[in-house]
Amino acid sequence: MTQHKIEKLERLAASTAEPGGVSLLRDASRRLARNPVAIVGAVIVLLFILVAALAPVIAPHDPVARYAELTRELTVDNIPGAQAGFPFGSDPLGRDFLSRLVYGSRQTLFVGVVATALGLAVGIALGTSAGAFPGRLGKWLDLGIMRVTDVMLALPSLLLAVTLVAVVARPSQWTVIVAVALVNVPIFARLLRGSMLAQRESDHVLAARALGVRQGAIVLRHILPNSVGPVIVQATLTFGTAIIEAAALSFLGLGDPDINRAEWGQMLGVDGVRYLEVRPELAYYPAIAIIIVALGFTLLGEAMREALDPKNRR
Template structure:
């Protein structure tokens, strides 16, 4: 009878999983704001990562004293900065750096948080207490203070670039909230009958977690991941703006905004800082609207 029970449990679980995602997909496609946000976000990612194939690197890094602070024209669509570099080219290349930091940090933080949260939630007992106390310790650390300090230390070694240094630091310090959310979902989910049945027939804990528990809390993880993407894009921009994020020689949206600290640039040379500011604003808005759309689509209690 055990193989029959196992097969039946798997079929019920698969039907539930397929049905949930089918309904969620239909609800998401009906959300015009979320779909528009998704299209915009994909467009921003595409043109940013295709920048090396669309533009020359010389426009980004080469200093041209003869074209300093030029207004937008047919030669330079968004003008040039105080070093004569093309603002349009730097905006695209800067998006490549900022989005890479946001995307990779989000992926690593989600993976680390999901790992610790699922282990703590499934095993409980002293394992749960140990991991959650460590998680609480990480959450009590002043995030930006430790990011600045650790980023400076890692870059001081000279073996880690500014972009990867931020990604590593964000990943080490940002997983706590994901771990707590995943743990709470796992604690509720593991009491269901199909989990008890899988455990009773001798399924390994790793198999129960990966094949049974994680797919059923995946909706929560996805929504949380979209929010983290916005958080780390803003974090990079803020840290670079005050000069402690990505090194100034590497174009990023935050580094481009750093020039807006000068009063003359802020008031009279809008073309230098408005493009990256607009890109950050609309990218974050699209991510937030996308997250809300996913949350509504994946919520079984929301209206169809």
Template sequence: MAILTKKENTVASRPPSYYIRQRLLQNKPAMFGLFIILFSVVVALGGYALMPDSTPNANNGLVQIQKKQPGFTTQILSITRERAAAEKVNPLQFILAGQPADLTEIPIESYTFKGDSLLVQPLRSNNAMADQVRAFALRDVVENPGQYADNNAIVEVIKKDYISQKTFWLGTDKAGRDVLSRLILGTRISLGIGFVAVLISLVVGITVGALGGYFGGWVDKLMTFLMTVVWSVPSIMLVIAISLALDSKGVWVAFVAVGLTMWVEVARVVRGQILGLKEKTYVEAANVLGVTQSGIIIRHLLPNMIGPLIVIATANFASAILVEAGLSFLGLGVQPPAPSWGMMVNEGFQLIGAKAGLFLVVLPSICISMLVLAFNLLGNGLRDAYDPKIPLSNG
């Protein structure tokens, strides 16, 4: 009789989840995809705290600097304006929805002080003549001017706090908005739509697939017919129908519409898995012990499908991002001024003739491609990790 050593016994007693985790950790492409996803999640959660333009929807457009290429730098004069009490936000509101601008920004080429006035030369717009010199009273520029002793003190404060160099690292769009800020906020929208769409698809797909696979008979025929009908309708047509039914277009409609177009694949997988699992001995034992049918499905069958469901959810996440980008490109998804990568590609496509048009198309396209690639790599890695036929490497 063979006697196992302590080390061999420990290895033999390891749960399957250990080997799944090890296979996944050894899959470098999957780990790269996971890193990109986690980085995107951090960016999405940080949102307005990470954006150069933290106004709602990153919609602070400056006409004078529209369609500028990446790396464009200019001087900005910020002039205080009155803020309504309702516009003041707490830190949580700032993270979620941004902060309305409390300063009027004016791009300038040069400035000088003369007496009690500030004279500025506004930045010339693309292919436009230089604007006339504008004069501002010193006390109209700063906040609470009465706290300063004289004009010299105000001049120093303006130089320090109200005139600054601003760099648009990824350029500006046709409305003069910061592209980097809108790309960051677009990450939140893409991940949000992907998450909600996958959640809806899992709930609907698991329900339909489980009912059809477990009960069989006319229930299975009805569920299969429903899956076939939805599968045969193009996603865009479904989204249009849902938008018409809800009489609305926007972020939440896009969330629901994308989710309701992706549940069929989940249902087919769940149905196929349950058809095989319901014949197992432990299911028969549960029936003999008087476990309810809903209890058998929820407590005994669905937990044995966690692996396939995680894999398909990851793949659906990538598909949802692509579908949302395509719908927004066509104007059927997220609506302005909310930034969506697909809508940004469309805006850049309309400016292909301009110097900045190429960047406005390429930058959001790279974001879409990288995020979709990351989810596909992670999905492939999860599929391999749940395959017991793939051995662990010695390393």
């Protein structure tokens, strides 16, 4: 090859290469910013978080108080609709329905965040134990943990959550959180375990093992940090699922028994279905809110999964 051709190839390579290279995270951020699906999902999630955080400012009335303007014509067969000062009308007890809907976002966000975080923490612990350690002990640990997760995954998630809540004498908000968290544990555990098995035989791990680095340090410094990315993305998808599952438990009457605490699933089940023929808006608004929020987290999670996939890099 002549010197002229070599210089031409070098100039071509220099013109197509980005200075300093681009990390996977930075490249993923760029693709997310150009992805309309990710933008729509992020906007929905951001609006949901803002409404929940600013509920005392946004809500026009106290969500627990009963108002004379609403109770004046309130009967079993007549629930007042929209009127001056109360855009969404009344609930069956004469409380401002719009304020309860706004405050319900706080409870929905709280249940979703805590349930997802709890399930993620337990799933990471189990997945790390199953996929990090080689040898006979690691094999038996992996076998035992994975068989337990197989049994949990064999049952429909909602049925498993209902079973867990039903065995509790007095259901509460925390029983719903724990039930939803346990349902999602095997998903996180299996995903992390598979990712860690792939990382366990990678070159940098073998090099660290050859240098005499202890197994615990290899797991915490090399294997786990490079394996947890897909699990975090899955947590975004699971958040939407957790909201739906928590709402389903409240809809079935297995959630928080406190009727003063507004929560979308409870509003849909306790008030919405009971008075569906009298005032269907009591069921429509919470249902629409749950669907939109779950859709937002699903869109954002799917976009993040595609953006972080190295196969999609160009």
